[in-house]
Amino acid sequence: MKVFSPALKRQMKDCILALFWPRKEIFRFLKDCSVPVSVLRSVDGWEEKGLSRAAIVDHTFDELGRLPDNGTFHFDQMLEVLSGWDHFDAYWFGEQKKLDQTTAKQTIAALRTAKAGYVDVVRERAARERERTERRSERHGSLGEMRAEFQAISTGSATPQARGYAFETFLAKMARFFGLHVTGAFRVEGTQIDGTVKYDGENYAVEAKWHDRSLSDEPLLAFCRKQEMNMHGRGIFISVNGYTEGALSILERGAIKNTVLMDGEDVTLILWELTTLPDTLDKKIHAAQTRGAFYVNAVTGASKFKR
Secondary structure: OOOOOHHHHHHHHHHHHHHOOOHHHHHHHHHHOOOOHHHHOOOOOHHHHOOOHHHHHHHHHHHHHOOOOOOHHHHHHHHHHHHOOOOOOHHHHHHOOOOOHHHHHHHHHHHHHHHHHHHHHHHHHHHHHHHHHHHHOOOOOOHHHHHHHHHHHHHOOOOHHHHHHHHHHHHHHHHHHOOOEEEOOEEEOOEEEOEEEEEOOEEEEEEEEOOOOOEOHHHHHHHHHHHHOOOOOOEEEEEOOOEOHHHHHHHHHOOOOOEEEEEHHHHHHHHOOOOOHHHHHHHHHHHHHHHOOOOEOOOOOOEOOOO
16 A cells, blocks of 8 residues: 555655755755665765756655555655754855745645645545445354355255355355454465454464365365464364364374364354354364364364374
């Protein structure tokens, strides 16, 4: 999200040129506003490069705009300094008359007004985007509706792939029903991940499978390994028909302990109102963190891995 518009940047440039005359003072101002050395290096040696005052400012702003963070931090530093500026060098404004104090003050006042108005616009735009996102977020209206949808997926004649997509949608709506923040599908290293759920302040990658038989080890282990590549990577893997003993054995013996497992029983217990999704996650995460048990019953907390 680009916070600083071209119009606001233009006013900041005008302010800089209205306040500083020597190119070295423009350079010093940019440096004092924490402009990165890599950017300053491109305008250093302005005399040899034949850069004018305006060219130094334009080039610096262009380079800042190409940074991964769009230069937001550095533009904000400049905006704060410029909008509160109250020093007018007597030599350049008075003795040399290279700069005009009245013009400089008007430019600062205009920037101060633009700053207040533009920040409000950005906030309103962000609020509208949040509202649109929330409106797009589907959720079940009731547990009865949730049960009906799950039953329709279970008994329908859709292809396995179509049923899988329907199950993913069902789970996202179920998570939102219980007040969890959900994101849609995204890609990690070219591999599809079904989405993320935010629970108890942590983000969990989620992958769901609805196979006709217990899940083998390959997709489960691949998912666990992907979480290792993320900062504090955690995952929730859901296989409606459970997991093979081989997959669970490999996971139990391995050093990767970043994923909790859910199955069709867990979903059923939630739909029967014997537990909730937040309570289910709490039970499973607590078991994983305290006992190293990553596959437990959502109500009793007992391990479901039969060694």
